[in-house]
Amino acid sequence: MVILLLLLAFLPGTRGSAQVLDPSDDGRPMPGDPDYDASQDRRAGPQEQRESQPDTFGIFQYNASNPNLEKSWRDSLLDGLQRYEPDRKVAFDYGTIGQRGGAAYRLRYEPTLRTGTEIGFRQFDLYQVDGERLNYYRLERPFTYLGHVRESQQEDSWTTAKFSRNFADGVNLLLDYTRISQQGTQDQYPNQNLRNTHVATGLSVRPPGSRYRGFFSFAANTYEQLQNGGIDPASFLTEENPEVQNLQSLTSQLDQTRLRYSFREVMATQYLQFGGRTDTLSGEAKRAFTLQHQLKVDSRNYRVSSEQTVGDTALFFQRFPQLYVDPRGVRNQIQHNIISNDFSLSTFRQGRSGDRETVQKDVLEVGLNHIYHRVRQDGDSTINNLLLHGKIGLRPSDRLNLLVDGQFNVVGQTGDYRVSGTGELDLGKAGKLELKALNQLYAPDLVQQTFRLNGNTLWQNDFNKTLELRLEGAYTLPVVKIRAGLAYSILTNYIYFDELGQPEQATGPNSIIQLTGERDLAFGKFRLQNRVLLQQADQDVFRLPQLYGEHSLYYSGKWFKVLNVNLGVDVRYASGFKPYYYNTITQQFQLQDEQEKGFQYQLDPFFSMRVTRFRFFVKYLQLNSQWDQRNPLILMADHPYPDAAVRMGATWRLLD
Template identity: 25%
Template sequence: MSVQVFFAQIRSIDKGLGRGRGGFNQSTDSLPENEIKVKLSGKTKYTDYKIISHKNDTTIVDTTLTIQKEYKFNFLRKDNFELLAFHNQGQTFNNLAYDFTTISRFPDIGFSSKFFNYSAIEDVKYYQVPTPTTEIMYRTGLEQGQVLDAFFTANFSKRFNVAIGYKGIRSLGKYRRSLASSGNFRVSFHYERPKGQYAIRGHIANQDFLNQESGGLTATSLQAFLNDDPNFSKNRERMDVNLNDAENNLDAKRIYFEHTFKLLSSKDTTNQKDFSNLKLGHAFTRDSKSYRFKQSTVTTDFFGKANTSGGINNKTDYLLYNNQLFLDFNSKYVLGKFRVKTELSSYSYGYEYLQNNTVGITKNKLKGDAVSFGADWNGRVGNFHVNASGSLTPGSGRLSGNYISGEAFYKKDSVLTVKGRLGISNKSPNFNYLLHQSSYDDYNWENNFEQVGTRTLGGDINSKWGNASLDISNISNYTYFDENGKPKQYSGDVNYLKAKVSKEFTFGKFALDNTLMYQKVANGEEVFRVPEFVTRNTLYYTDEWFKGKPLLVQIGATFKYFSKYKANAYNPLLAEFTIQNDTEIGYPTVDLFFNARVRRTRIYFKADNISSFVLDKNYFSAPNYPYRDFVIRFGVVWNWFI
């Protein structure tokens, strides 16, 4: 039996989408020296272990150890450069920057602070593997806590794959009432007939996010923190908080599937007929979410008057059904793939009954449906690519609006990619801006807000000499929560510029990875706040240790700084961030890390915020919410292939 070597390294398979840093190495002679070698028998190749995104971009299972892996080793499994974490993992994030390049077409339930760890349709992955494949990520938390993220996938035949995954978090936290507990369960599958006449893929996702809510430190405890009072410096749990029995929870369940029937096919891609590869398809989504705020006793000095003297248990429900019919085809006239589509959507949002009879709210539910029309285009001429998508939902209902996005880019192997993009969106604000009910009098409203219009123009340059991006956004009718937690719309336009550059310099076994972001709000800075500068600089050492090089190590330090700005305050009842004008936040942090790789296992040790030993105690995630003190974390990521 022949034996081949599996070199596990993530690379993008060229599908005309230009999202990778170059193609696969076709010869094992050209692979980097630090790649993992896994023996596989028969005709199996490392490129056979495929991860397929919702947009059908394809990468392969990655067992390398890079600086990007260090940035993504958190409970989100994403680089959080543009986010400011709260002290406990599993809690929410404040924003250091905003991304308007991808906007949902329809309004959602709202309560946006609960969605940083939420897996949307676009986040669920599908797989194609020759042998059963598993990945497990474990990371310690704060005070009796940990994160476990595991998935298993296997092909029951060459054309049928099933994957099952679960990410669970439970972490008590250092401060009172900061417990975070969440679970993300997902099952995905895809199947295709031998000649592709019929194909289906889909997933089921069940997610819940529970957080105890403290309301931040009291005024006395806040002053003790700022003064570094020795009575509390090593016992943060002794500090008083504003809320002692509050919690909020988001539950989300989703069923999604998409299937296609091939009506006409063509194997000749060089001399296309007028129309070829004609497919008829249908996609179905059932998406339900519910948000609940609970308290065993009323806290009038924090939230104001209430219409009850007992416990509070306010629940908001949301349900969306969406059916999409589409027709895919290739044509020489469009230089690629074209899709026309129509959708029927219906929604229900609100409450079982009127929560508060003393505030004049007239309705407890919002309902409606809509029909949408749209098209997608993916074209390519040589190294020049175009991707465009558009959708129109006519009418005057809450789902009405329009959406256009497009990108054009030039890709030259792994040397240079130049991309330009444009986005236009008009849609209603999230439903919790339009209707919200609570046992607290001040948190009840029903509004008929105008549609929010978002226009973005930007581009990227990715090259071996460095990367740069620029985005300019214009937002009309920008919707926000004011200092009192009331929803408002800004009467003018918000103009927002974000520029980012990154470059890594190497010096033998040492490297310096740098990312710098500059932001400017030209209009609307009174309601839209971001720091002007954010920087992250990582100096690290990489080497292979011991005879035979069984151990690859990565040792370094990361410096991060953002300039002072009036960061948004956090409201635990709304699970939203609100404008505040009293407190400026901005400070540096230094983290140390020691990472290692042994075969297919990556081991991570990290010392968070070691700078807290020498800097003033002025580090916050939001007003009254301190950022984490010095803490040592440990974790592993382990892949194996049966």
């Protein structure tokens, strides 16, 4: 079956099906769009009456770290609308505890970029919003984007809202909100629920003709969760209980374990630019010089508390006796305050790409970043990091883009460094070549060195620094819509959490090699989208599937001349492996040898539709559980994904 799917993914076919729609358009198919019909062009039909003041300017995204580098904001027409889940929207899926907004890790290994001292809790990085990743918009008309998904119960939902508009004197306001709620009982396991809230607001000040530009943002991320440590395997799909009729009837490993993470960040990034005026004869921008200062004040609070019960003692703490430090319960709380001051000087030449995006034809930057850390955990300690950083880039045309950046710690974790480079070469019809390289040396995280429960030190380590090298490349051939990638990582002195939930440092190098393939096929009005990952990793320290595939087969057409529809099924599968276990008390992904999954898969039929700027979808999760209930999807040990359920969602895009 696996071989058949792999062959199917790369069969020769006609042109790819993925189509994107600029959110600033008027919603009408254009020549070249598969939905365009010259004989029934809607410009003179009823559609015209519902559209007014079409915006032909476009919407472009940029962030405060480099406002001279823009990308077009493109909202998919319909492809992938039904995959609203954060762990499914990314390029390669994440493995989760089976709950929307829960702890998640990458199923495809990728490096974590380090910058100075870090605590080491990363299970929610997938959902995080902060000032550096906050996207600002360059636009001419107010822009609003709304989305809502209702799951099995009203208490289970996903909601998002984005708003941006211009004011006088080059001022732009941005609002970004996302809420993930899993408070119901029908699709939740016992003693498990959550509410994640992400709010960000930004203000960009770019007065016309002025040398000054300022970007000010506030971001708040709050995670409030009841975590159950997983389901007791003895109560799940046994000979005595071959089918699960009620998830709440199962036995959890923890009863009253609550987590609350709170992140609050204020960031101000300001630029003063000299030069860069446009030459009146050539029309090209002259070289510009920029002074930059970025101030960031960040408050992070981590708290986990568990009130112990008889069930906890019998299940979880028998498995991890070293965590049983108090019969009344356990508690871990860390407060981490950060003040960062970054100064840099850069020079560049500005231009425009063929898509009207603002780009830098070349850039040279050097800077100094001081980071002050104050960590409170049964005591008070301060840490200072001083980093030198810089980058150099070259973009002589839209076809070639090169960028190298690096940083070096001179105070605090002295000797840590990171050097990375990216390159893109567009050969037109001959394809596109992408190359990446990363080399970094970094000190262990705080919780890898020291971890405390109820004031007791569970471990005190003196680990060596980890050295990581990653080389990655990809080639895209647009004629047949195929993309193939190869990546190789080697880590020396890698730190992981073993079967007992304690950190260990591997001796010698550990390697990971990865192959990826993507192919979009079209057969008339039918589409087949494919993505396959093959990876080989040292199982002593990494627990990742060797084969992971995602496929989408659907009909794409137009009904009643105005209704774009997709009707099909999403498929994903993973080869057998021993998945990570998420330890609720240590808040880490660790190795485990008790549960090994064989080949597993998931089928999700869906229907999606679009009328002008309104989109709607409905899908049926895990149809396969109707005939294969004894083989649930498990990407995190002891955390099976819930069984079959219906999801309905809609998005609106407004430009007024």
